[in-house]
Amino acid sequence: MNGADSLADTLLHNGIDVCFANPGTSEMHFVAALDRKPEMRCILGLFEGVVTGAADGYARMADKPAATLLHLGPGLANGLANLHNARRAGTPLVNIVGDHATYHKQYDAPLQSDIEELARPMSHWVHTSANAGAVSRDAAAAIEAARTAPGQVATLILPADAAWSETNADIATARRPEVPVVADAAIAAAVAALRNGRRTLLLVGGMALRAGPLETASRIAQATGARLLAPQANGRMERGAGRVALERVIYRIDSALADLQDVEQVILVSAKAPVGFFAYPGKPGSMLPGDCAVLTLSELGEDGPDALARLAEALSIGRDVRALLNAPGAPSTPTGALTPAAIAQAVGALMPEGAIVVDESVTSGFGFFTHTHQAAPHDFLQLTGGAIGMGLPATAGAAIACPGRKVIGLQADGSGMYTLQALWTHAREKLDIVTIIYANRSYAILRDELKNVGAGEPGENARAMLDLDRPNLDWVRLAQGMGVEAGRATDADGFVTLLKAALRGQGPFLIEAVI
Amino acid sequence: MNGADSLADTLLHNGIDVCFANPGTSEMHFVAALDRKPEMRCILGLFEGVVTGAADGYARMADKPAATLLHLGPGLANGLANLHNARRAGTPLVNIVGDHATYHKQYDAPLQSDIEELARPMSHWVHTSANAGAVSRDAAAAIEAARTAPGQVATLILPADAAWSETNADIATARRPEVPVVADAAIAAAVAALRNGRRTLLLVGGMALRAGPLETASRIAQATGARLLAPQANGRMERGAGRVALERVIYRIDSALADLQDVEQVILVSAKAPVGFFAYPGKPGSMLPGDCAVLTLSELGEDGPDALARLAEALSIGRDVRALLNAPGAPSTPTGALTPAAIAQAVGALMPEGAIVVDESVTSGFGFFTHTHQAAPHDFLQLTGGAIGMGLPATAGAAIACPGRKVIGLQADGSGMYTLQALWTHAREKLDIVTIIYANRSYAILRDELKNVGAGEPGENARAMLDLDRPNLDWVRLAQGMGVEAGRATDADGFVTLLKAALRGQGPFLIEAVI
Known part of the structure; x- marks a missing residue:
């Protein structure tokens, strides 16, 4: 077998059976190897930020890493922002980044760049495989690094000749590093x-x-x-x-x-x-x-x-000391104006047990907890590193990790635009995700911050950089353009109607909530 | 004045009057400073790849740098792929990247990362301003670096406290480094x-x-x-x-x-x-x-x-030795099936003199020259670094550099999805751009390469990673969702009709050419 087969086998042998990918020519032998492994689920993202954000969401819910497949330095660069979030979340993640063949580097071909240097700021572990024979043990080391508590980002760089050359190296087993207990x-x-x-x-x-x-x-x-x-x-x-x-x-x-x-x-x-x-x-x-x-x-x-x-x-705490738990008592559905609070109330009222809520609602979500402490039990995943563009991809990853559970994305409009390509992955993989866009048509958090700076009311240049209107984004068309059904709500009743239908249905749906 | 004002004044003093931006909180004092400088044209991109790609396209046509404004490490990371292309094109470009206040770094706040290390692989020059008093001379040094032939990418990192602190430093003048002549x-x-x-x-x-x-x-x-x-x-x-x-x-x-x-x-x-x-x-x-x-x-x-x-x-070449020039003789418009050749023929037939053609058509554009040698004189800008996602942003930058000239984007669908957010900037700035999407619904170049690898016909996993169908992208809706008028052509006659109308009109238009 070749190094690419060795890599694919090592991933599968160590329980990694999902690969979020956006490959290029230098990764074509690995693509061919994955094509020979139907046990591996390969999921295309139409931009690398989708790939890494999905891998983050997946691992948070699966409690094990997915692999990514990225194309050279620029492909990695496109995925770095969501690797930053994964790194801050303590997410286990194994990046596979293709590189030129080792002997091709002398030519400084157009796509060449320093991949290790690019990877380092957002990775806990970075290594380049020297040859096909080293690939399996390198991949096992990457998986071990990813598994190291609390969960790490490991980046393995695979030169094209390490992928295409033959090897008879054994498939390596990755250890599971023990989580240290405190003294x-x-x-x-x-x-x-x-x-x-x-x-x-x-x-x-x-x-x-x-x-x-x-x-x-x-x-x-x-x-x-x-x-x-x-x-x-x-x-x-x-x-x-x-x-x-x-x-x-x-x-x-x-x-x-x-x-x-x-x-x-x-x-x-x-x-x-x-x-x-x-x-x-x-x-x-x-x-x-x-x-x-x-x-x-x-x-x-x-x-x-x-x-x-x-x-x-x-502390010798007795059995009589009980945890302070939320009583059941989901809120009623809201009526009237559509506000972030009304959205929180509606989601709190309607979300099913076992829902996975991915929150990238930024300012619009600051009050979300108030209305959802007593909602049906659910998981709540957040933007951990502040690098916007994690939400839509992470819902995809969570849905792939947990089939049968409803995923709800709380998504600010400005942040959503960063990686909107993820909606296409929602559609292609028929993922059971309801995305709620908080359409306030501005970088609202920055308008706040401009005030904090004491700059007063924004003038023309500030508005040019902080507002998302002129023209307004039409999220219904954007979603439909990528194969996701969608509707728009402008009041609470309309929102509740759309949310009920979306939660009843299967597959992706997007609600543009104009607030 | 504060360091942010000093920076804005230095840019303007040295002829940089366009700033492509996607700011965040740490850049808010610079936003406030720009808000006090109506001479600076601030243009928002809804993703940093749009920002840097637009700055690349701008400088290629303006023969001088634009500034970018990027938010911390992740914002820079999102812009790196198009900085890679700019670096390969020999484009002069001045990145301004905000950073946390110097004294805040001890806290390792969520958005912190090593910005210099991220910048270095895609920049010729990287520097962090130490304080407000240093900002103007640092900015002048960045501009000089950018102006150094053939054109360089200069990244200036601006800590928040260097932006908000007061300074009475003079506004520095950047030199124009001489282009060395050969021996x-x-x-x-x-x-x-x-x-x-x-x-x-x-x-x-x-x-x-x-x-x-x-x-x-x-x-x-x-x-x-x-x-x-x-x-x-x-x-x-x-x-x-x-x-x-x-x-x-x-x-x-x-x-x-x-x-x-x-x-x-x-x-x-x-x-x-x-x-x-x-x-x-x-x-x-x-x-x-x-x-x-x-x-x-x-x-x-x-x-x-x-x-x-x-x-x-x-060589004592006499006046009688003439250059071999293309005779006038634009092709006739095509009829029949819509193919890449038909698109090239139609563009060659119809493009006005002084058009700017931005080519990210990848495989679909390989034959473009054949049909356009005798077209009206035009500029032709290419993807120089192979990092896809340059096309839609670069058309924006070119249009801003050259008002009054028609910009034509030849855009592969897979590459276009990387930075489709640029279409919103086309709409907001009412840019005179006709975007032609070659909708072949696959990463066609990779399907070729998979064959080259000898992997034969792609199986399920390879198709999952190389095809863009299931569902097809609806580029008309995507464009309309961002405020850009659009139409779809499925044969050459329909394409010619749409192209004629788009070239006659003013402002952005997108044609989805189903090939």
Whole structure:
């Protein structure tokens, strides 16, 4: 077999059976190899940002990596923004990037660039296979790197001659790196802190946002009086009726500072201390009070659920201490004007149990939690790295990871335009996704920020860069142009009608919600 | 004033009065500064690939750089593919990339990444401004770098606090680096070569592809018997009736090798020796015969037109030696089936004098020259770096550089999908662009390459990655969804009717040519 076959076999042997792809000529031998492996599901994205964003969404829900297939430096470059988000989410992901044949590099052909240098900023692990014989063990090393907690982005560069040359190397097995457990001292320090009488914030992220460990965290909070909170943006959290009642750190710096002003100590559980998404003149970078003590129960790459269980035990929390769970009680459907709140209320009212909600609604989604704590239990996936254009692709990946579950995309219009090509993948793969476009026809968050800068009302040049009108985007036509059925709502009743129909149906549907 | 004002003033002072932008919060002070400068034309792209591709197209036609405005690492990453093309075209371009405030980096906020490392592979010059006082001289250095022949990509990173802090630094003037002229020895060597009786190829690129120097090159070829040829892909060439009859190096490796098999020596004029776009097993990387001598008359960054003039003089070529020019004689309009040849014939028949043709038609455009040598004189801009997604943005940039000239985009469907957001910019800026989509509904070039690999007929997985059908893209709806009028043609007569109407009208129009 050749190196390309060796790579495909290694992926399959190690449980990677989905490949999100946009190949080029230099990857044609790998395409031919995949063509010989019907066990591999190959999914085309019409732009590489779709490919990497889908791989991110897939792995968040499948708890295992997908592979991507990208074409040389520019193809990788197009996928970097969503790799950045994946990296911030702690997503396991294996990028396969084709390169020119090793002996062709001397010619500096038109598509040549420094792929390793491009990959490094957004990858935890980067390696170029030297030859066909090295491909399988390199791929296994990539998979191991991807599996390393909390989940890493591994980029394997495959020169064309490493793909097409023959090899009889064995197919390598990737290890599953153990997730390190925290030291007893960290548990003891947290116990002491929770008993020292200070106002404590328990900030819980990563795998500790799944339903089980969150209940443990909630019981700890209930027993000790600590406040429980999730980071502002998270790869995946389990929430809704019957699950822990949980809020997140607020995005806007002034509100966040006010909200956290009384915190005397924070205990981090697989989470980072909260900082401003951006810096603002005269405002602090950390969201915590200056004299707030910061303890780390578990680092991002450590076993947070285990640490919480041991902490609960060390605190001798009795069975009588219950987690604070959301009671069932989905909201009623809204009527009247179509606002972000009305959309949240409608989604909260109508979403089925087991739904997967992918949130890239930016400003429009800031109030989403208020209306959905008591909605049917669901997964909630967020934009973790701030690189817009993750939403539409990630819904595709989530739908592929979880057939039979309804996926709901909460999508800002400006962000949606970044990777709208994903809608075609929704259609081709007949994915069960309802996309809700919050059509406010501006980069609303930037209009806010311009005000914060003290620039007053935007003039012509600022409006030229912040508004999405003149002309308005017609999302119904855009969706239909890629084979996705779509409708437009301009009031809450119309939105509810469309959402009901979309949730009842199978396959992709897009609702342009004019707000 | 603050650093942002200083930057805007420096750009304007040095003749940069167009800024293609997609800003974010960290660039808001620069947006506010631009809002105070109505002399700057700010043009929004709904994705950064649109921004950089437009800046490339603009500078190719304006012969001076535009500025871009990009948001942090991910915003830059999204623009890298078209920076790669610009770098390969020898395009002058000044990227402004915002960054977090310097003191905010300690927090590793969600959007943080290594911007310099991301920029370096696709930039000739990269620098981060240390503070507001340094911004103007840094910007002038960036402009000088961009102006350095043959044109370079300069990336200036602007930390938010360098933008918002006050400065009283002077506004710096950027030098215009002289284009080095070639040494007399290079002229003498070329004279000797052209007189040694060998079969000679004169390969002419860069600024030597403008009408004047091309005539000199043609006269040299006519006088010496050398064969005149252009590289396969070029940033800009002036062609059509009354201009030099010129072919390009062939893209497909086998055809190129056959075409060049008799060449005994090549003289490079601001061009690189032709190499395979990709490597293929068992085929050479260079397109020249193994024993072909390679002489360089002028390097890419040297003054090719001057070198040609001096070479003609040194060869004592008399006034009686005329350049070989295309006679007027545009083709008639086609009828019958709609094929790439019919499209070329129709465009050749109907395009007005001074049209700007931007070619990203990939396989569909391989025969375009055949039908357009005698068309009205026009500029021809190509995909120079092979990173698809340059076409629709570059037409926008060209139209902004040259109001009053008709821009015609020859656009493959697969490539067009990469940056289709550019159509919205066509609509918002009311640009006079006719976009022709070659709707063959596949990555046709890759279907060819899969055959070359010897993989035979594509199976399910290969088709999943190479075909763009299931569902077909509806380009008419996609265009209308972004405010661009559009129509579909399925035969040559229908295409001619639509093209005539589009060329007669003003403003953007898209024709989906189903081939």
